[in-house]
Amino acid sequence: MNLQNVLAPFQATGQESCFHDRHINPQIYADLNGKNWGLQDYLARGGYQALRTVLGLNGAAALSQDEVIAMVKESGLRGRGGAGFPTGLKWSFMPRQFFDQKYLVCNSDEGEPGTCKDRDILEFNPHIVIEGMAIAAYAMGISVGYNYIHGEIFQTYERFEAALDEARAAGFLGENIQGSNFSFQLHAAHGFGAYICGEETALLESLEGKKGQPRFKPPFPASYGVYGKPTTINNTETFAAVPWIIRNGGAAYLACGKPNNGGTKIFSVSGDVERPGNYEVPMGTPFPKLLALAGGVRGGRALKAVIPGGSSAPVLPASLMMDITMDYDAIAKAGSMLGSGAVIVMDDTRCMVKSLQRLSAFYMHESCGQCTPCREGTGWLSRMVDRIETGQGRPSDMDLLDSVAENIMGRTICALGDAAAMPVRGMLKHFRAEFEHHITHKTCMVSSYV
Amino acid sequence: MNTITTDDMAELSADTLKRFARETAKYPEDQKQSAVMACLTILQQELGFVSPAHEKAVAHYLDMPLMAVHEVFTFYNMYNVKPVGRFKINVCTNLPCQLRAGQQTLDYLCQKLHVEVGGTTIDGMFTVQPGECMGACADSPVLLVNDTHMCSFMTSDKIDQMLAGLRALGEKP
Secondary structure (H helix, E strand, O other): OOHHHHHHHHOOOOOOOOOOOOOOOOOOOOOOOOOOOOHHHHHHOOOOHHHHHHOOOOOOOOOOHHHHHHHHHHHOOEOOOOOOOEHHHHHHOOOOOOOOOOEEEEEEOOOOOOOOHHHHHHHHOHHHHHHHHHHHHHHHOOOEEEEEEOOOOHHHHHHHHHHHHHHHHOOOOEOOHHHOOOOEEEEEEEOOOOHHHHOHHHHHHHHOOOOOOOOOOOOOOOOOOHHHOOEEEEEHHHHHHHHHHHHHOHHHHHHHOEOOEOOEEEEEEEEOEOOOEEEEEEOOEEHHHHHHHOOOEHHHOOEEEEEEOEOOOOOEEHHHHOOOEEOHHHHHHOOOOOOOOEEEEEEOOOOHHHHHHHHHHHHHHHOOOOOHHHHHHHHHHHHHHHHHHOOOOOOOHHHHHHHHHHHHOOOOOOOHHHHHHHHHHHHHHHHHHHHHHHHHHOOOOOOOOO | OOOOOOOOOOOOOHHHHHHHHHHHOOOOHHHHHHHHHHHHHHHHHHHOOOOHHHHHHHHHHHOOOHHHHHHHHHHOOOOOOOOOOOEEEEEEOOHHHHOOOHHHHHHHHHHHHOOOOOOEOOOOOEEEEEEOOOOOHHHOOOEEEOOOEEEOOOOHHHHHHHHHHHHHHHHOO
């Protein structure tokens, strides 16, 4: 007996979160079953054909770097990690003729509360990320890459290492890939429990073997990244989208979604739904449809609120949510953000003060301590929400909460300060009465919190 | 540049050094420091926690200041700065998990093992800690054993079975 044997019965199989039939036209999660993550199965699914096409090994001439970047621009692919920056544009920022080393980094430090999509990609379809990264490396003339993986999913990190070994042995990574003159070395690194390392410059620091404290931007990573060299960083899901774009064309990818919001998106639906899980659906899918895929609100209860893009996104009340489509522009228009695609669903038994209490404690814990407004402000917010929840709130706390949040926003090096402030402001905007009730009556407005 | 004396420095086994070498090989020759997190993780997996003598050994191996190792060691949450039980169990209690009984799962474990949150059982077998988002929100309640094994959908029945299994494993000579 060893630890693996003892714990095997309790480990996720992916059945609930990934291998269900409730995706809509999936590209990244298509045809996965948990056993077919390896190279041979990936090849049987048409894997590495996009890379071969790019390298000119499928009969036609090789694509130029500009052609690859133009395809990605045309596809409307936007960064899947949270910011939604156009991927093709980001790639075009990399200096093309550069005398020194350049780097490619994949951000798999998936720690935004509510998000669990990259884990399933890396665990059940790791080669799609390797292929996407190799194509990106080709397009930007990069010869070395790293995939930085969240420390808590250590077994997924080991799975990715195994996939790297397979890809190297089969000549899809390394020197002269498939006999071409393109070479690309890819390695895996892991974090060890720091939410802040999901921020791209903190991740770079961590990759250099330091504390994960974000850097000032500018300079942006495209000019000063890992070891001070030009670096492009994309999210796991972004890279995973690339092979499909090359195989089917940028226009076809764009047509899967909405204008300016191309392709499919994986939404991690958690909280009060019947079937929490990852759902890969076209961008612009109406929220009620996504909710229905996840089995609706748990126990047939009424929907109260949704955090539509990970815990840093402002909460939206049910009335607004039921009218929006799930894409960058529509959610931004409703006053929140698509973020990482983490949809946290809350039913009518949930106290918003208690929910915010947990989130505020999280941001206080994860603030790296570098900037005063964030280091002190996240603690201040957390203590205030804490006392409101426990019946010690003061009437003046309402304005003070808003003021502290406002004074953090835009005054820190990275976005963690904003991420701590936005949920507070969202809650106050849409659920102010609940906070006031807590302060006045020293008790929750809702009957229970299961 | 390295001024570390080898006094009080732990000796590393050949096997450990081999694992270290595999990590440093990923990085440029002059950037060995990049492997510091991996090296500390390897030691924690082998020894349960990383002692000051082992931190020193890592600093020596990677040719970096001891304080730079210590900064990393104390910055990242999953490193054990104090000895923990044979099995360290972290339960996610962040909002998505809280909505699906994450807190109750943590409470149940503590009650079952007669420990406070963060505490270790008297026999040194289990340490129970809360955790932040582990990136498995659809599987909640989730917990992580010894930083490596994530367990999903942990109802109280499953926790009972898991604890029995771990205890049997821990008591094996």
